[in-house]
Amino acid sequence: MPSSNIQLDDMGRLRHFLGIEGLSQAILTEILDTAESFTSVADRTIKKVPILRGITVANLFFEASTRTRSTFELAEQRLSADILSLNLSTSATVKGESLLDTLQNLEAMQIDMFVIRHQDSGSAHFFAQHVRPGVAVLNAGDGQHEHPTQAMLDMYTIRHYKQDFDALRVAIVGDILHSRVARSQIHALNLLNTGEIRVIAPRTLMPVEAESLGVKVYEDLELGLRDVDVVIMLRLQKERMQGALLPSEKEYFRKFGLSQERLRLAKPDAIVMHPGPANRGVEIESGVMDGKQSVILQQVSFGISVRMAVMSMIASQSGLQSGGES
Amino acid sequence: MPSSNIQLDDMGRLRHFLGIEGLSQAILTEILDTAESFTSVADRTIKKVPILRGITVANLFFEASTRTRSTFELAEQRLSADILSLNLSTSATVKGESLLDTLQNLEAMQIDMFVIRHQDSGSAHFFAQHVRPGVAVLNAGDGQHEHPTQAMLDMYTIRHYKQDFDALRVAIVGDILHSRVARSQIHALNLLNTGEIRVIAPRTLMPVEAESLGVKVYEDLELGLRDVDVVIMLRLQKERMQGALLPSEKEYFRKFGLSQERLRLAKPDAIVMHPGPANRGVEIESGVMDGKQSVILQQVSFGISVRMAVMSMIASQSGLQSGGES
Amino acid sequence: MPSSNIQLDDMGRLRHFLGIEGLSQAILTEILDTAESFTSVADRTIKKVPILRGITVANLFFEASTRTRSTFELAEQRLSADILSLNLSTSATVKGESLLDTLQNLEAMQIDMFVIRHQDSGSAHFFAQHVRPGVAVLNAGDGQHEHPTQAMLDMYTIRHYKQDFDALRVAIVGDILHSRVARSQIHALNLLNTGEIRVIAPRTLMPVEAESLGVKVYEDLELGLRDVDVVIMLRLQKERMQGALLPSEKEYFRKFGLSQERLRLAKPDAIVMHPGPANRGVEIESGVMDGKQSVILQQVSFGISVRMAVMSMIASQSGLQSGGES
Numbered sequence: 001m002p003s004s005n006i007q008l009d010d011m012g013r014l015r016h017f018l019g020i021e022g023l024s025q026a027i028l029t030e031i032l033d034t035a036e037s038f039t040s041v042a043d044r045t046i047k048k049v050p051i052l053r054g055i056t057v058a059n060l061f062f063e064a065s066t067r068t069r070s071t072f073e074l075a076e077q078r079l080s081a082d083i084l085s086l087n088l089s090t091s092a093t094v095k096g097e098s099l100l101d102t103l104q105n106l107e108a109m110q111i112d113m114f115v116i117r118h119q120d121s122g123s124a125h126f127f128a129q130h131v132r133p134g135v136a137v138l139n140a141g142d143g144q145h146e147h148p149t150q151a152m153l154d155m156y157t158i159r160h161y162k163q164d165f166d167a168l169r170v171a172i173v174g175d176i177l178h179s180r181v182a183r184s185q186i187h188a189l190n191l192l193n194t195g196e197i198r199v200i201a202p203r204t205l206m207p208v209e210a211e212s213l214g215v216k217v218y219e220d221l222e223l224g225l226r227d228v229d230v231v232i233m234l235r236l237q238k239e240r241m242q243g244a245l246l247p248s249e250k251e252y253f254r255k256f257g258l259s260q261e262r263l264r265l266a267k268p269d270a271i272v273m274h275p276g277p278a279n280r281g282v283e284i285e286s287g288v289m290d291g292k293q294s295v296i297l298q299q300v301s302f303g304i305s306v307r308m309a310v311m312s313m314i315a316s317q318s319g320l321q322s323g324g325e326s
Numbered sequence: 327m328p329s330s331n332i333q334l335d336d337m338g339r340l341r342h343f344l345g346i347e348g349l350s351q352a353i354l355t356e357i358l359d360t361a362e363s364f365t366s367v368a369d370r371t372i373k374k375v376p377i378l379r380g381i382t383v384a385n386l387f388f389e390a391s392t393r394t395r396s397t398f399e400l401a402e403q404r405l406s407a408d409i410l411s412l413n414l415s416t417s418a419t420v421k422g423e424s425l426l427d428t429l430q431n432l433e434a435m436q437i438d439m440f441v442i443r444h445q446d447s448g449s450a451h452f453f454a455q456h457v458r459p460g461v462a463v464l465n466a467g468d469g470q471h472e473h474p475t476q477a478m479l480d481m482y483t484i485r486h487y488k489q490d491f492d493a494l495r496v497a498i499v500g501d502i503l504h505s506r507v508a509r510s511q512i513h514a515l516n517l518l519n520t521g522e523i524r525v526i527a528p529r530t531l532m533p534v535e536a537e538s539l540g541v542k543v544y545e546d547l548e549l550g551l552r553d554v555d556v557v558i559m560l561r562l563q564k565e566r567m568q569g570a571l572l573p574s575e576k577e578y579f580r581k582f583g584l585s586q587e588r589l590r591l592a593k594p595d596a597i598v599m600h601p602g603p604a605n606r607g608v609e610i611e612s613g614v615m616d617g618k619q620s621v622i623l624q625q626v627s628f629g630i631s632v633r634m635a636v637m638s639m640i641a642s643q644s645g646l647q648s649g650g651e652s
Numbered sequence: 653m654p655s656s657n658i659q660l661d662d663m664g665r666l667r668h669f670l671g672i673e674g675l676s677q678a679i680l681t682e683i684l685d686t687a688e689s690f691t692s693v694a695d696r697t698i699k700k701v702p703i704l705r706g707i708t709v710a711n712l713f714f715e716a717s718t719r720t721r722s723t724f725e726l727a728e729q730r731l732s733a734d735i736l737s738l739n740l741s742t743s744a745t746v747k748g749e750s751l752l753d754t755l756q757n758l759e760a761m762q763i764d765m766f767v768i769r770h771q772d773s774g775s776a777h778f779f780a781q782h783v784r785p786g787v788a789v790l791n792a793g794d795g796q797h798e799h800p801t802q803a804m805l806d807m808y809t810i811r812h813y814k815q816d817f818d819a820l821r822v823a824i825v826g827d828i829l830h831s832r833v834a835r836s837q838i839h840a841l842n843l844l845n846t847g848e849i850r851v852i853a854p855r856t857l858m859p860v861e862a863e864s865l866g867v868k869v870y871e872d873l874e875l876g877l878r879d880v881d882v883v884i885m886l887r888l889q890k891e892r893m894q895g896a897l898l899p900s901e902k903e904y905f906r907k908f909g910l911s912q913e914r915l916r917l918a919k920p921d922a923i924v925m926h927p928g929p930a931n932r933g934v935e936i937e938s939g940v941m942d943g944k945q946s947v948i949l950q951q952v953s954f955g956i957s958v959r960m961a962v963m964s965m966i967a968s969q970s971g972l973q974s975g976g977e978s
Contacts, residue, residue, distance in 0.1 A: 047380040048408075054699040056726065067431055070410055074382065074435055077408045082700075082729045084722055097929045105719055105928060108952035109726055276431060277423045300434035373706040374734075393757055396736055400708065400761055403734045602757060603749045626760035 006128050013317040016128045016137045017310050019146035020187035028191055031152050032159055034309035035302070038078075051312045052081035058111040059085040060102075061140070062118040067276055067300065068140050068150070072115050075307035084111065103127055107135060113311065114138065121145035121180075136314045144178050149310060150275050151184030153303040155192060157295055158230055160302070161271050165189070171198040171224050171266075172215075173256065174234030174283055175205045181275045182234055190214045200224035202256060204246065221256050225265040232273045233258055236283050249282045259285045263293065271295045332454050339643040342454045342463045343636050345472035346513035354517055357478050358485055360635035361628070364404075377638045378407035384437040385411040386428075387466070388444040393602055393626065394466050394476070398441050401633035405641075410437065429453055433461060439637065440464065447471035447506075462640045470504050475636060476601050477510030479629040481518060483621055484556055486628070487597050491515070497524040497550050497592075498541075499582065500560030500609055501531045507601045508560055516540045526550035528582060530572065547582050551591040558599045559584050562609050575608045585611045589619065597621045658780050665969040668780045668789045669962050671798035672839035680843055683804050684811055686961035687954070690730075703964045704733035710763040711737040712754075713792070714770040719928055719952065720792050720802070724767050727959035731967075736763065755779055759787060765963065766790065773797035773832075788966045796830050801962060802927050803836030805955040807844060809947055810882055812954065813923050817841070823850040823876050823918075824867075825908065826886030826935055827857045833927045834886055842866045852876035854908060856898065873908050877917040884925045885910050888935050901934045911937045915945065923947045 005022060009015045014027060038049075057076045061069055069085075076083050088102070097105075099118070106114070113136045116124050121143030128137040141147040162168055170189055176182045176199050189197045190213075199210055200218040210217045218224030225231065236252065246252055263272065272284075272294045280286045289296060331348060335341045340353060364375075383402045387395055395411075402409050414428070423431075425444070432440070439462045442450055447469030454463040467473040488494055496515055502508045502525050515523045516539075525536055526544040536543045544550030551557065562578065572578055589598065598610075598620045606612045615622060657674060661667045666679060690701075709728045713721055721737075728735050740754070749757075751770075758766070765788045768776050773795030780789040793799040814820055822841055828834045828851050841849045842865075851862055852870040862869045870876030877883065888904065898904055915924065924936075924946045932938045941948060 047382075056699075056729075066412065066414075066428075070412065070432070071435055073410060074408070077382075082726070084725060086718065086722065088718075098932075101929065101932075102718075104949055105952055106722070108949040109723055109956060110953065277427065280424075280427075297430055297434040300431050301436065304435060373708075392738065392740075392754075396738065396758070397761055399736060400734070403708075603753065606750075606753075623756055623760040626757050627762060630761060 006125070009317060014310070014313045015317055016124075017148055017314065018124045018128055018137065018139045020148050020151050020184045020191065021146065023187075023191065025191045025193070028152070028155065028188060031306065031309050031313065032156055034313060035152075035156055035305040038305040038308045038312075039302070048078055048080060050080045052076065052079035052113075052315055054082070055112045055315065056082040056084060056110065057113040057115060057311070058106055058109075059083065059140075060088055060106070060114060060116045060118075061086070062088045062116075062123075063141070065117055065140070067303075068117065071300065071303040072140060072149075072307055075304050075311065078304070079308055079311060081113075081311075084109075099123065099126065100130060103130055107131055111135065113314070115140050117141045119143055134318050136318060138310065138314075141180055143180065144183075145180050146184045146187075147180040147275075148184050148188075149303070149307055150181050151188045152310070153299055153306040154181075154185055154232065154273060154275070155188050156302045156306050157273060157299050158271075160298075161295060162229055165192040165194045167195050168230060169196040169198065169228040170194055170230040170232065171200055171218075171228045172232045172234065173200040173221065173224070173258065175237050176201045176210065176234070177205045177207050178237050179234050185232065186213050186215060198224050198228065200256070202246070202252075221258075222262060222265055225262055228266045229270055230273065231258065231263070231266055231270055233278070233284050235275065235277065236279055249279075253282055257281075257283055257285060258288050260287050260291070263288055263291075269293075273299060276300070332451065335643060340636070340639045341643055342450075343474055343640065344450045344454055344463065344465045346474050346477050346510045346517065347472065349513075349517065351517045351519070354478070354481065354514060356639065357632065357635050358482050360639060361478075361482055361631040364631040364634045365628070374404055374406060376406045378402065378405035378439075378641055380408070381405075381438045381641060382408040382410060382436065383439040383441060383637070384432055384435075385409065385466075386414055386432070386440060386442045386444075387412070388414045388442075388449075389467070391443055391466070393629075394443065397626065397629040398466060398475075398633055401630050401637060404630070405634055405637060407439075407637075410435075425449065425452065426456060429456055433457055437461065439640070441466050443467045445469055460644050462644060464636065464640075467506055469506065470509075471506050472510045472513075473506040473601075474510050474514075475629070475633050476507050477514045478636070479625055479632040480507075480511055480558065480599060480601070481514050482628045482632050483599060483625050484597075486624075487621060488555055491518040491520045493521050494556060495522040495524065495554040496520055496556040496558065497526055497544075497554040498558045498560065499526040499547065499550070499584065501563050502527045502536065502560070503531045503533050504563050505560050511558065512539050512541060524550050524554065526582070528572070528578075547584075548588060548591055551588055554592045555596055556599065557584065557589070557592055557596055559604070559610050561601060561603065562605055575605075579608055583607070583609055583611060584614050586613050586617065589614055589617075595619075599625055602626070658777065661969060666962070666965045667969055668776075669800055669966065670776045670780055670789065670791045672800050672803050672836045672843065673798065675839075675843065677843045677845070680804070680807065680840060683958065683961050683965065684808050686965055687804075687808055687957040690957040690960045690964075691954070700730055700732060702732045704728065704731035704765075704967055706734070707731075707764045707967060708734040708736060708762065709765045709767060709963070710758055710761075711735065711792075712740055712758070712766060712768045712770075713738070714740045714768075714775075715793070717769055717792070719955075720769065723952065723955040724792060724801075724959055727956050727963065730956070731960055731963060733765075733963075736761075751775065751778065752782060755782055759783055763787065765966070767792050769793045771795055786970050788970060790962065790966075793832055796832050796835075798836045798839075799832040799927075800836050800840075801955070801959050802833050803840045804962070805951055805958040806833075806837055806884065806925060806927070807840050808954045808958050809925060809951045810923075812950075813947060814881055817844040817846045819847050820882060821848040821850065821880040822846055822882040822884065823852055823870075823880045824884045824886065825852040825873065825876070825910065827889050828853045828862065828886070829857045829859050830889050831886050837884065838865050838867060850876050850880065852908070854898070854904075873910075874914060874917055877914055880918045881922055882925065883910065883915070883918055883922055884927075885930070885936050887927065887929065888931055901931075905934055909933075909935055909937060910940050912939050912943070915940055915943075921945075925951060928952065 117140040124139035443466040450465035769792040776791035
């Protein structure tokens with residue numbers, strides 16, 4: 001998978017973090033293990049380490065985000081980085097600069113690490129192709145392509161509650177077609193040798209080549225949920241859909257919403273996940289979201305450790321010098 | 327007053343800071359004394375103490391604010407906190423999450439302290455009821471309910487210039503009905519045994535149960551100002567008023583605006599206060615605002631020390647561990 | 653030039669940084685030398701020095717900015733300042749405060765240094781006239797008046813590549829009439845005894861008194877470019893122009909755009925500069941912007957060191973005490 005090799009250096013170490021595709025099981029496991037080392041016994045992130053001291057991280061959010069952006073900022077603070085956060089969804093394009101111009105100007109400011117969310121698929125790769133050696137790019141979501149730190153915090157959550165992936169049945173439910181989260185999850189679950197990966201969606205929201213991704217395809221939620229260990233619900237990305245792919249929210253819930261009743265089809269100890277923000281009553285019943293099997297808020301917590309892990313692995317690869325004070 | 331007891335722990339120490347109602351004179355005095363310890367001889371806030379090192383404070387502003395938000399951020403910086411500032415007035419509701427979902431997601435990010443401003447009365451209490459033990463909530467203004475740090479910086483200002491509250495006559499002038507600032511001030515002045523508290527407002531902006539708050543009610547500004555030691559002008563909250571409660575700004579100033587001439591009715595050494603931002607020429611004449619008796623800018627300065635005081639008292643109560651570096 | 657003397661203290665040291673007009677060659681050279689001391693051999697800014705520790709800097713941007721604002725913030729971080737960044741273009745005027753009220757309220761928050769960008773010419777001077785002794789004001793661009801840190805990073809760039817100013821021919825091309833950048837550059841180039849300063853613009857974008865600024869005036873780009881050492885292109889400030897000063901962008905490029913072909917009229921080793929953001933294909937051809945002679949991105953890098961230099965010179969003048977921790 002040559003398009004992703006840019007993520008690794010000659011020794012196979014992480015240089016950028018653009019997508020799960022093209023990475024190895026070893027790298028994914030290293031991320032999970034490193035994240036674990038940032039989590040204390042009380043499931044709380046260790047508060048402050050000097051790993052990124054003297055390193056400047058720029059958060060470039062061309063799309064609105066509260067959860068991902070906040071957990072990246074907190075991870076950076078806990079790694080002692082200098083932080084430049086730009087809400088580019090409004091300000092940047094005011095003066096009509098191209099993405100490459102924006103990148104080059106920020107790079108000239110001696111940014112060491114870019115975290116980028118952008119509405120165009122491939123934008124993070126584009127950044128990585130154009131930065132100079134030693135500067136790292138992390139993908140915080142690019143169009144309908146990948147959202148790899150989200151997938152890794154999901155893997156962390158699954159491993160935390162379920163240990164070995166080999167024996168697990170994992171179902172991903174919802175708008176598979178438009179979801180960068182689902183794409184990254186499927187790659188990660190495959191790399192970690194998950195026993196069985198199921199995707200469940202109405203035909204209009206299912207990619208045509210779905211089976212080729214190494215998953216079992218279901219158009220019936222109740223069939224698909226049977227005996228699974230993990231249920232991952234996707235946000236119904238209303239803003240992403242074009243044309244009339246869906247009849248109505250109510251109808252969607254009736255056919256693809258996760259209710260308490262339907263959840264009983266899964267294993268009794270199945271966990272329920274969601275990348276958030278959830279549409280209560282659309283893809284998931286409130287009672288399920290707040291229920292005993294839900295680990296949705298734990299996912300958010302783990303997100304900080306996982307993002308700390310990825311950034312610290314990249315920093316150690318690139319030999320970024322902690323500047324300290326002169 | 328059970329609705330406010332949530333603010334205190336079993337030993338009566340401050341756990342949250344939601345409103346003045348339900349607090350004791352002892353707590354208020356402790357806040358004022360602690361704030362004084364953060365102010366150096368030159369009336370400048372002491373610049374940096376490590377009291378909140380390793381503690382993460384999230385500033386959640388669902389309403390626009392420059393003054394309150396900035397002084398909270400500066401107070402947090404001077405206490406060495408890690409800070410996450412979210413302007414939720416625009417970004418948060420984009421994806422349609424409920425307030426409780428927003429809270430729980432942020433809490434999952436291991437925020438130790440929330441500072442919240444929200445347009446709904448009771449929102450800070452709502453937050454405090456739902457956070458887990460050890461997490462603190464500070465009310466930076468909730469609807470028409472309370473704005474307790476504003477009231478405490480006002481009390482600090484009065485004590486700074488006038489010492490004992492017992493002998494003082496304090497007048498609050500303006501839109502009492504809609505003002506969270508006035509509500510908090512009245513509670514605080516009562517708790518501190520202020521000699522006489524007057525509220526002065528047109529009938530349409532006066533709460534019906536005003537006397538029951540322990541105040542003297544005046545509908546005539548000139549009568550109300552006579553011989554007072556402290557004049558607190560309120561901002562005419564145009565955006566809060568619904569319907570035709572007022573004839574015009576000009577007419578309002580003619581009847582309830584504080585002019586130099588009217589100020590002479592108060593004691594010669596009376597001080598003039600305003601929570602800001604003031605509408606010059608509406609509730610207060612420019613000459614009064616910039617005059618010798620005005621302590622309006624001093625209020626802003628004291629606001630930093632008072633906010634530092636409240637946060638440090640809560641931090642010592644909750645046994646928040648300064649994380650340091652591992 | 654009495655209007656600018658406010659920038660200097662009795663001993664001629666920098667107290668504010670409002671404009672190049674009224675400064676001396678000695679001060680400009682000190683800024684350039686100080687900036688050089690913040691740049692390491694690899695042309696990278698030294699990452700962190702404690703010069704502004706305990707000092708609070710407020711960035712007040714009443715106009716949108718990515719480049720200037722980001723480099724100011726990075727410079728402040730690298731000097732270890734406490735930073736309060738306010739995007740006032742939207743939030744501040746919501747409640748209708750005057751500029752003086754905004755200033756006084758922020759000053760009451762014990763801000764030590766203000767960085768201000770504002771659409772009104774003279775706004776930075778206005779601030780400097782009203783702050784109390786010991787508080788410094790830096791102009792980050794005021795209307796069509798000056799943008800002095802931009803001019804100083806431009807001088808730094810020229811000196812870096814060309815050493816002595818005496819022997820140089822420098823051409824500034826574009827919307828001279830509306831450009832605060834051009835005004836500041838012309839003052840700086842004159843103070844540094846530049847051999848020859850040319851301004852090149854269509855008549856409608858040329859100030860009437862242009863020659864009186866100590867420059868040679870050209871209305872023909874090809875004549876003006878002949879044998880110059882430095883070409884400074886200005887952004888076509890579309891938003892600043894009122895009425896029909898220009899026929900069309902295409903026509904503008906045809907007559908005043910910098911193409912590869914035209915650049916050959918300059919000396920073979922001439923450098924090309926632009927304050928950014930550039931309009932590719934309007935005032936400058938893409939090939940020139942990305943070409944060997946372009947030092948546009950280096951300008952951005954040098955901007956951090958230059959801003960660090962100005963802030964550290966002011967801090968040492970004013971005897972600002974680094975507060976440290978008590």
